[in-house]
Amino acid sequence: MHIQISQDFRKKTKAAVSSIVIFVIVYVLIFLFTIALALACFGGGIWLIAAKPMFLTLMLGAGLAGTGIFVFFFVIKFLFKKHLNDRSYLTEITRADEPELFKMIDEIVREAETNFPKKVYLSNDVNASVFYDSSFWSMFFPIQKNLTIGVGLINTTTKQELKAILSHEFGHFSQRSMKVGSYVYNVNQIIFNLVNDDESYRNSVEKFASFSGYFSVFASLAIFITSKIQWVLAKMYSYVNIRHMALSREMEFHADEVAANIAGSISLEESLLRLELANNSYNNVLNFYEARISKNQSSRNIYREQFFVMNFLAEQSELETKYNLPYVKLAESGLFNKSKLNIENQWASHPSTEDRVAKLRQLNIIKDVDSQPAKNLFKDFERTEEKLTAKLFANVKYEHGRTDLEFETFKTEFETQYQKDSFDKIFNNYYDNKNPDPEAQENSAAKDILFETLFDNEKVELVYTLIALESDKKTIEAIASKEFVLKTFDYDGRKYKAAEAKKLIPEIDQSIMEIKNLIVRNDSDIYNYFLKVAETQNRKQEFVNLYQSFSDYDKVYEEKYKLYIDLVNSTAFMSARTPFEQIRHNFVTLKSLEDQLKQEIRFYLQNPSLISEFSDKDLKDLKDYIEKEHIYFRNEEYFEANLQLLMNAINTLPYLLHRKYFLLKKDVLSLMKDLEENREREMIS
Template identity: 65%
Template sequence: MYIQVSEDFKKKSKSAILAIGIFVMVYILLFLFTMLLTVACIGGGILLIITKPMFLTLMLGIGAAGTGVFIFFFIIKFLFKKHINDRSHLTEITRTQEPALFKMIDEIVEEAGTDFPKKVYLSYDVNASVFYDSSFWSMFLPIKKNLTIGAGLINTTTKQELKAILSHEFGHFSQRSMKVGSYVYNVNQIIFNLVNDDQSYRNSVESWANISGYFSIFAAISMFITQKIQWVLTKMYSFVNIRHLALSREMEFHADEVAAHIAGSLSLEESLLRIELASNSYNNVLTFYESRISKNQASKNIYAEQSFVMNFFAQLNEVEIKHNFPNIKLSESGLFNKSKLVIENQWASHPSHEERITRLRALNIIKEANHEPARNLFRDFEQTEEKLTAKLFSRVKYQKEKINLELNTFKAEFEEQYTNDSFDRVFNSYYNNKNPDFTVDKNQIPKKLSFDDLFSKEKVELVYALIALENDKNTIEAIVNKELALKTFDYDGQKYSASEAHKLLPVLNKAIADVKSQIQQNDSDIYNYFSTGEHGRKNEFIQAYQRLAEFDHQYEEKLSVYTDMSNATVFMSTQTPFDQIKHKFSLMIPFEEKLKNEIRAYLEDGTASVDLNEQDIKDMDYYIQNDLIYFNNNQYLESNIQLLINAMNIYPYLLSRKYFRMKKNLLDIMKEWKISPEMEKVN
């Protein structure tokens, strides 16, 4: 199979190679400079020692020579650098273990016209990738790639979709024309190591400086010169990298085309659209268990739980099920993105899903498809899932023997937690990113409105339109202030130059004011709708509304307790003289008293037990009951410092959780209007 690369690919390949050529020229000049400097330093050091042999000149001569050696080593250190990928999270699988999967890879390799991977690994997550260990010599020597397939991906795709995804990965290395992209990637990685990966070099210079005070002077000179060289290389890296990323985006399109020819356009499109939901579901399961470490709870099979969560969210959002998997539509994937601003992200290594899908649809390559679950490629995927889950959770340190939750227990507890931590769907996400407006006009003449009118799709879209407009305005202001460097951008289908950006600000300000006015009117209608009538819950609504309004008014003042403590303790993260440390801790005392009083209120009213685990409650109780000493005998007392930091971090969390519960309580009261026919009749 041969697929002609696009003109854009050729153009960006030439641009990337030209940039590398310019970098090489600059590097050669720097190399010659450092070589001459090294010769001068070594020669000068030897001459100094010979001219006047004594201890002082000996140390100065060695120091001068050392400066030259270190500067020269900096410019050639990448020759000895090898990038080794961490494999501790990977599990190797072989052809003997999984012959059906390897047969699929054989087919892909043959059709793509590339080599079979050196090794095949399973990872935990929702992804697939090709990787290899690289060094300077990778540019000249052939290197075999390794394939990684995420169990979370296998678990949420059909066989055809998995084939499309793997075909995309091999598409990057399938043809001679793609070797350019691979070469540019290798060179770019080497430049990155040269510019950024200098910790071992710094450690070597510091070790040399610690030998003698004489050497420390020359070490400082070495670091100064190498920092200047690094500054030049950094500028050149940006110049090269921006062209590499432009090429990288074209490589993604080309790899998609390879995948489409092997597995069909639709299979890759549907897997691309589902992968975000699959990944979010996997991460939701991880977050669930992170909150249960203190209870020593673990998963028996995290992938069975991922499937449940994915289908749970699909059902909540009324997503169509196709081939036993959620079938996400392109329109649904950006449901709440109302931005009219389009800026090509020149620092992105991948094009957006929307751009990729547009091209896949243009190709419209249809292939005979196998819609069985990809997990059926494995002899016993459930056993594989359980082994991977056990390996994943073996990294977690539990206080006691861990308890593996059964799937039904997980389902019940996850649904309960989700219900407790989210607002009812009858509000259609109206309040997910906004709070009730406490400045609305009250006691207006009631309108003929219904619950569904107040939280209709049109009203919800107003909220997300406002968010988009405000974000767009911030971006346009950044362009006007030259904080965001670009030449052109599109807004609402029209192209603008950066110098014209200021013309949009009045337009955006007017649009923001109009949408805000409409939202405020709707919020006013909401309040008056629920606060009128003779039903018994009217007073309950008004009281809950007023309590939330009062807490909302106090919120910033309460949050300032955390801000003041953060400012008062910032010295702990900087190098501070001992005498000043004691003084700064004394200045912190009044702020800490306020923090303790606020936490004490949560512990006494019992709400902390809802949000904190047992150990955190014990720690906070101990913290507020004792006057802790944080610094003694010229050293910080780490255990007490940790208690202080935990208290500072827990307080804003408790504050936000209290606000959430009060808001949820108000919305739960309002929800009754939706589910109670009698209440609808009142209005």
């Protein structure tokens, strides 16, 4: 297979290669400088010793020679560095284990005209990747790649979609023209090693310095010189890395084209659009069990539960189904992204899903589709799922052993938890990222309005447009202040130079103010609509009181949260080197804040709905903390157990504050839902 390289690919390849050439020139100059320095230091050391042989000159000569050697070694240490991938979380499979899967890989390798992977592994996550252990010498000697396939990916794709995703991975190595990316990557790793990965080097220098006080002076000199070399290389790293990332984006498009030629455009598109939902579902299951570690609960098959959660969430979002999998449309995947800002992110190695889908649709390559589940490629996929689930939970420490939750129990508890932690669909996501307006007031002149118009797509889009505008403003302010360095960007379909960013801010501020006014007006309509509905049902006072409780808490929330910030700042000294007298003084100062903390926690512990998720141990520790006076420091020593109680209490405070806010908000929305449903029933009857 041969795919024509795009002009963008050629352009960015040239830019990447030119950056490497410039780096090589700079590096050679540094290399020659360090050789000259090493020879000068070594020669100077020998001359010093020979001129006047004695202990002092021997130590000074040896120290001077050591400085030259260490500086020279610094610029060549990458030659001995090998990047090894952690494989402890992977499970290797062979052709004998899964012949059908290997048959598919054979087909991909043949069509992509690349080599079969050295080893094939299964991982837990929702992803696929090709990796290899690399070093400087791998630029000159060929090394074999390894393939990793996530079980969470197999579980949520068709055979054709899995083939498309794996074809994309092999597409990175399918043509000679792609190998330039490998060289750019390796050069990038070399510079990164020189700039950042110097712990072992510094340890060697410190060991040299520890031999003698004389040597410590020369060790400091070596560190000073290498720090200046690092500064130069850091600049080179930014220069090369920007061009490496830009090339990586083009390589992603190229690999997509390879995948489309092998498995078709549609299969890759549909799998890409479902990927976020599949990944969120997997993480939802992980979070579910993370909260149950204290209850010693685990899963027998986390992937069966992932599949259930994926379809449950799809149903909640009213997504269509295709091939017994959620069918996510492009418009639905970006439903809440209303940003007008378009930056070709120089630090991103992957283009956006929207950009990739657009390219795939331009290709529009049609292939025969195998819509069977990808899991059918395995001899016994359920056994594989259970094996990897057991491996995943083997890393979790349980106090009293673990008990696998039955699947039906998981379904019930997950749905209950979801309903408990989310807002009803009746509000059409309007309140998912905003709160009821605490300043809303009764307006006797308010016009009659329909419930549907309060929460229609137009009103929901206002909320997410405001979020996008505020985010865009922050980014453009960063561009204007040069925190974010780039030459040009697009905003609302027009190209701007970075120097013009500041002029855009007033325009965005105006848009933000206009959108805010529309939202405030709609929130006022919502409040007055439900006031009228509540009045017709003789529940007006109930609605007013509940809404007022929410508003009152909203007004004091920031002040209560400030207590948490003050506590964090007042305990920061414990993680820094602090004189003993200062430590004692700090704990005296902390006392008044701690009294407020105990008062707040004591109040919240009286509310069962706020502490329903706490384990018995968590509750015991909190009660122990608030009921006793604890000593944190005595005889120049911290009391770790008591400090742990204090830090747990401090970190619990924001959870309690947020949880109360959420429950008050949910109470208001639940009452609003109840009022609307009663109104609809009355209309029908």
